[in-house]
Amino acid sequence: MKGLVLLIVWTMSSLAAAFSFDNDVPKDIQNQMLADLKFIGTIQSDCSSDFHLKIFGKVDGRDYTHFFETRVLSIGLSDCGNPKAVACVNIFNPSKMWITNNFIKFSHPQVARMMIVFHESRHTESQNGNWMHATCPNPFLDENGKEIKSIWTGSSLAGEPACDITPFGSYGSSMIMLKNISKFCKNCSEKVRQDAGIYADDQFKRVIDADAIAAIKQDLYNGTEEVIEIGKY
Numbered sequence: 001m002k003g004l005v006l007l008i009v010w011t012m013s014s015l016a017a018a019f020s021f022d023n024d025v026p027k028d029i030q031n032q033m034l035a036d037l038k039f040i041g042t043i044q045s046d047c048s049s050d051f052h053l054k055i056f057g058k059v060d061g062r063d064y065t066h067f068f069e070t071r072v073l074s075i076g077l078s079d080c081g082n083p084k085a086v087a088c089v090n091i092f093n094p095s096k097m098w099i100t101n102n103f104i105k106f107s108h109p110q111v112a113r114m115m116i117v118f119h120e121s122r123h124t125e126s127q128n129g130n131w132m133h134a135t136c137p138n139p140f141l142d143e144n145g146k147e148i149k150s151i152w153t154g155s156s157l158a159g160e161p162a163c164d165i166t167p168f169g170s171y172g173s174s175m176i177m178l179k180n181i182s183k184f185c186k187n188c189s190e191k192v193r194q195d196a197g198i199y200a201d202d203q204f205k206r207v208i209d210a211d212a213i214a215a216i217k218q219d220l221y222n223g224t225e226e227v228i229e230i231g232k233y
Helices: 027-040 050-055 061-069 101-105 110-123 126-131 170-184 190-204 210-220
Strands: 005-012 015-022 074-077 087-089 096-099
Touching: 027 061, 027 110, 050 170, 050 210, 061 110, 087 110, 096 110, 110 126, 110 170, 110 190, 170 190, 170 210
Parallel strands: 015 074, 074 096
Antiparallel strands: 005 015, 087 096
């Protein structure tokens, strides 16, 4: 479908990982993604939230590597049928992740790029109905009446299938991953932990069910209303 495939194989800790890139994925993006995944594979922590343990296991590079490797077998380039899309998974071939030009052309921190990758990895789970998105409210406003937009592209989310009603969906799970990294990673730089916190708090806004919001607050925010104010990105 996308031409010849370049097989990429690397060893990370005691695990041998292998997946493929279609040859139209730019070489610099291939190298960037490999470096990002290698970085995620180095994360260490002594703590994990309950939801994180249920979804990924420990806040540990080996568990993240295993999560990705057992779900994604190849990566290609596509428009995903939506000019606002950053990446996608087709439920008819769920082990393949597609990135769009929006993934390539917008510059975001390393841990934020991994937010996208692990978000899409969650969509590969056919046994869980691929964790389909919920439709965001229209209008979609924060507590200050400001429109909530994509932190990645700046596009409007109102009325789009770009929200979750469960902590365990793609937005909820990637948010839980990043918030755990922000709070508990013991070998991450302060910059990485700050970036993880900023993007986690942004993704939390996409969880729109009251019970799911309360459950995430109990899991990661000590049951409080406190969420870091997001800047303009």
